[in-house]
Amino acid sequence: MNQTTDSKKYYPTALALYITYFVLGIAATIMGQYKLNFAAQWGAKVLENGSYDVSGVVAVIAAIGLGRLIAFPVSGPLSDRYGCRLSGVSGCILYAVFFLGIAFSPNLYVGYVMAVISGMANSFLDTSITPSCLEIFKEKGNIANVFTKLSVSIGQFVLPFAIRFVAAEDMPFHTIFIVTAVIIIVDGIFLLILLFPSFEKVKKGQGKEKEKMKFAPAARLIGACNTVTVDEEGRLTGHNTDGVGFVRNLQEHGVEVNGKKMVLLGAGGAATAICVQAALDGVSEICIFNRKDEFYANGEHTVKKNHRSSSGMQNFHSSIRRGSCIKGSNRGM
Known part of the structure; x- marks a missing residue:
């Protein structure tokens, strides 16, 4: 009306x-x-x-x-x-x-x-x-x-x-x-x-094309997505399911990450996804251990993005006693 x-x-x-x-x-x-x-x-x-x-x-x-x-x-x-x-x-x-x-x-x-x-x-x-x-x-x-x-x-x-x-x-x-x-x-x-209907000014680089693809928080933090969903209006959303799949598997086996400390071995792609998802799910502290190889800087960057403390190369045994240890190196999960 x-x-x-x-x-x-x-x-x-x-x-x-x-x-x-x-x-x-x-x-x-x-x-x-x-x-x-x-x-x-x-x-x-x-x-x-x-x-x-x-x-x-x-x-x-x-x-x-x-x-x-x-x-x-x-x-x-x-x-x-x-x-x-x-x-x-x-x-x-x-x-x-x-x-x-x-x-x-x-x-x-x-x-x-x-x-x-x-x-x-x-x-x-x-x-x-x-x-x-x-x-x-x-x-x-x-x-x-x-x-x-x-x-x-x-x-x-x-x-x-x-x-x-x-x-x-x-x-x-x-x-x-x-x-x-x-x-x-x-x-x-x-x-x-005479009056004309109002219009939205189209600015350079701010068209609808840019808004068609959105990314879930995990995919945005990881910097990669492996799954794309399409809603009823045709909008695309990119997700990364590596981390959420791993955390869900832990929960199904009775291991909760919320409020816990996590020790992560490795800083590659799989480890990054786990680290990000754990941070989003409320892990209290993440300790990443990795050799000084091509993934070392990636590990430091991941920690900074998630605003979690890293114990760097502190004593591994004292860190692992208070939480979960996850192997995410290039030798396998």
Whole structure:
């Protein structure tokens, strides 16, 4: 109930966003309706039948797709980092430039640049409208998408009637371009002042990818995991089962480590896992004995990480009398 009430304050924003797609529908087809007019405006070759060569206009129309490709790597990250409002307003500005620029373009080259700008506007609006409307209509995502396509279709449906009206009133063909530019400018102003759903700023190196994999305390302290679990939401958690398996085996045989002193022979991988798990399970003191080989520094590091005291090379027999002795050297467990 609260979510629905909160969403209603964004309905004017949704309407303004759908109007931009109405304009998009016009922009996608209007140049194809005026190929001969643009060919004449750009000084195209006159054919034998008295019409103009429209091949250059067709090439300009194809540049709309190029504009989308150019803006695609920029529009998405821009929307993620600064919000959908900026992308939406940017799309409106670019479309205004397109409609006014193409209407009075003196030659094919300027027309080509305007078509590229039209494609860029399309790309910026895509990264604003869809995520914003899905956020506004959280529980009705399918309806939000239907209205997006409907807005485009309405623009394409209305355009032929507008063309016929302009022709019947003997107005210049630029009229529709100018009127559409005014619509998108006014709509862009509304997008500047209307409320948008809040968004989380995406910071570099702090995306969802980084949060997908978590590590259990033992795996984090050991620095290695041998088991990965997946929860219902698809999040991964890394575990190390070496230490917990060993401690559980001790408990099953009546040996508790909580509050006890542990003497550990060796400081390799298996010994590290046992040491960490014992510390997590409440062992009072851990004494690690190891030769000064490649694992010696590893043993000291393990003790420091677990904040447990180490007796170093103190008398082994006095240490073992008060707790459990575990052999974890490279000679076997």
